[in-house]
Amino acid sequence: MRLAIDVMGGDQGPHAIIAGSAKAAVEHPGLQLTLFGPRQRIIAEISRLPQPLAAAASRLVPCDAPDSITPSTSAAWALRNGHSTSMVHMLRSVAQGEAAAGVSAGNTAALVALARRELGMIEGISRPAISTAIPARQGRRCYLLDLGANVDSPAHRLVDFALMGAAMAQCIDGTVMPRVALLNVGAEATKGSASVREADRLLREYASTSHGAFDYQGYAEGGDLFKGQFDVVVCDGFVGNAVLKASEGLTSMLVERVQMAFESRLSGRLASLLAKPVLKRLKKELDPVRYNGASLLGLRGIVVKSHGSTHADGFYYAIQRALQEVEHNLPARIAGRWQASGSDLNGAS
């Protein structure tokens, strides 16, 4: 199996991305990773890999792409001028079937726009959505989407998100009948924006006519995300992005405060022994994008976005996520779901 890796665009530079790639290669002996970026720089980074990572060096194959897309590059600029960038080369490798999936820690807006052009969309879906699983109570997790690829989403796009999220939960977590909810400001039918109320109507009609796709549970509120009672929560990308980033910011502040509070009450050594391991694990668990990446859904291929500020471990987990999606052939599952439900949805809308 071969994956395509964009080594540029992460805040930590190619070093972290190549180390994360090497870690994945060490763990999966059948895996080969094509690394797109400035060839000399990649070769230099590979040659500096410590053991045991260096053992996988022969399965990290540099592929020259002289340019890169920066965090401030606009999607429009990337579409016009990105031809020789590592991100476009990586996506083309997926589009041409040379790689089973692609992973990038670069600019999200550019990645969404370029992936849409290079890979194309599954029939019936107009734009990619971004999703990740957030941790919930009772060891459960909840796929939240969209996380920022779509703003001002009309009702039919929210319905698309529901179908894609349900396919994701079925595929990756093996949830037979995912419980899907629509994020709103309250549980009452009279509340919410026009597009959310219309999406609720479409999803209710869809749920009443189709069989076996998912279990539509109506509205959820922001606090319900972490309760473990839904497998998928659907919202416009502006809302999902704000919620996810606020959650990351809050987790980081909370963990810092708990740490300070313990350090002020315990001796430094005792605090380190007792509190730090607990807090470190929690932080990791509760910052899903930084640690596990996010999936671009709706494309005719698999693309995983690793967090921009990711370190080697985060990039390694993003590769793991890409491998899971390859194993379950997620795009085919989503396309199948679309064909099966197309007539119901057309009937409903």
Added chain:
Amino acid sequence: MRLAIDVMGGDQGPHAIIAGSAKAAVEHPGLQLTLFGPRQRIIAEISRLPQPLAAAASRLVPCDAPDSITPSTSAAWALRNGHSTSMVHMLRSVAQGEAAAGVSAGNTAALVALARRELGMIEGISRPAISTAIPARQGRRCYLLDLGANVDSPAHRLVDFALMGAAMAQCIDGTVMPRVALLNVGAEATKGSASVREADRLLREYASTSHGAFDYQGYAEGGDLFKGQFDVVVCDGFVGNAVLKASEGLTSMLVERVQMAFESRLSGRLASLLAKPVLKRLKKELDPVRYNGASLLGLRGIVVKSHGSTHADGFYYAIQRALQEVEHNLPARIAGRWQASGSDLNGAS
């Protein structure tokens, strides 16, 4: 000074609200609280107050309002049929100048709609906004608005939120030049919904023409809310509601997890001694609406919404917030800000 209290509508019933009111009365010897609700029930609750709360019983004045608005009542129903409810009686008491401010733990949508009708809006503002201060790094706090009174907010309404939030930070926290930001999916000018980009343009124009109102800092992302670098962050009510409720849910899950993690590593007794006080304080600090209530801004009077599931302490803090707003005459400050900036804003829009 007299405040008007709606004793109905909280999840914990009138008991918690009357106990919270009594606590405020004990603390402020010049304060009288008119309690609106079923008279016999109020009298019975007052007679059961323990010491030292019972000492303030004479300053808790029952005022009969036989009906109440339930959490599931729609705003439309409340406007049509709410005349004899405790919420409407409380608001009329504020509108008629009998009380300096009103506090309710009831249905938010009904409270917003009824307050708008009974108190009227400050000239130039079309709808109330809901705001609370969320805790941020370095002991700072950040006013977030709107929290759910307005969905699908057009650009000019987001500008209204900025002015009201700035007045709030100046008034309550004494921040001379509040740093105001607009929530978006990214810091780049090309990102975001049409209304957010238009509001950014209006706020930039406003900032360049007006003097001394606030310091407009451009876009913020969800994670910036807790960093302490902004005094006010403005967003549509759908987004603010989702972010705030998700933050509440996450805090509660996080605190639970930290607690479990410590209990599994320490003996129960040691965990109780070390971890519980720290976590309890954190939970309180990080759940601002439950503990401090939220303000309805833009009205010609002061109305504070206490959290529906509040206990006596939470209601007590909501009363404290109302008293602060009375002390600084917040509606007059907002109205003054509007008059001062009206010409600039008209010029900008």
